[in-house]
């Protein structure tokens with residue numbers, strides 16, 4: 001290794017696909033929770049982790065336990081998964097938590113682990129919406145649960161919010177946002193509901209708000225949260241100063257992220273890979289000691305496109321100097337024509353050598369970015 005050279009930090013995602021029950025809107029890979037099933041799964045997860053021992057000798061800037069419901073792991077199981085990992089000094093270690101699991105006993109045990117960020121699957125502060133979403137917690141419990149998290153020292157808490165529910169209107173959403181703000185979280189992630197074909201509630205897809213109402217709801221979220229002191233730093237994410245999700249920034253900045261667990265998707269440039277979303281194939285490939293399953297080795301063009309697709313989700317956009325440094329090409333030598341076109345349509349802006357979506361483009365980001373790179 002060259003003197004003075006330190007490898008770029010790496011992030012690690014660990015997927016725990018088990019849930020207490022299946023939510024009707026969910027189309028993630030998730031399985032019913034059972035102690036023996038999770039024990040067998042963790043055995044394979046440890047073997048998968050060992051396959052990447054070389055890569056995991058790099059210090060990790062973030063570790064994210066996602067799911068599924070990773071809060072079904074015991075503190076001992078979390079500690080065992082963290083064993084042997086090198087961490088940067090200020091590494092962010094996140095755990096997604098189902099609100100019904102937040103209790104003094106759970107948090108006391110969690111205090112014995114390195115978890116320092118909680119991502120709470122709150123989804124709504126309206127009981128009628130929680131019932132529709134098949135969530136088992138109640139809005140009235142959340143103030144006490146947040147206080148409990150604070151009492152146990154957690155000062156970096158993110159709340160998920162789902163908008164665009166059937167029959168939802170903007171005044172109900174405003175009440176929901178006010179209730180979220182009263183909980184005083186450091187971070188809020190907002191997701192537009194979609195009912196994919198493979199989810200139980202797909203039959204309700206026709207009752208979802210039309211695009212105009214979805215847009216009005218998105219704008220309401222954006223303005224309410226920004227007016228309340230949140231920084232809108234990514235299309236769907238809002239944070240208090242210094243509390244942006246370090247783990248998700250690694251995706252949006254196209255930094256390397258090793259992903260472990262069934263269905264988990266990783267990026268180890270130039271390799272994009274995804275573990276199988278069924279246990280039989282996931283286990284079989286670990287038995288065969290296969291690295292980077294279902295991988296694609298990305299061409300330079302694919303890497304540039306992915307960099308733009310992810311980086312333009314950030315409100316500050318992408319640094320055109322960084323693009324040149326990574327890919328050895330000037331951004332406008334490749335995309336200059338479509339950049340100018342989208343700039344004329346007021347969908348893209350170039351300022352201080354940064355390329356960013358304009359406010360008008362945020363809600364239709366996929367089509368704007370698609371037009372840029374086609």
Ligand code: SF4
Pocket residue numbers: 018019021022023026027028030067068069
């Ligand atoms: S939405 Fe979350 S908790 Fe519900 S089934 Fe899907 S992964 Fe599990």
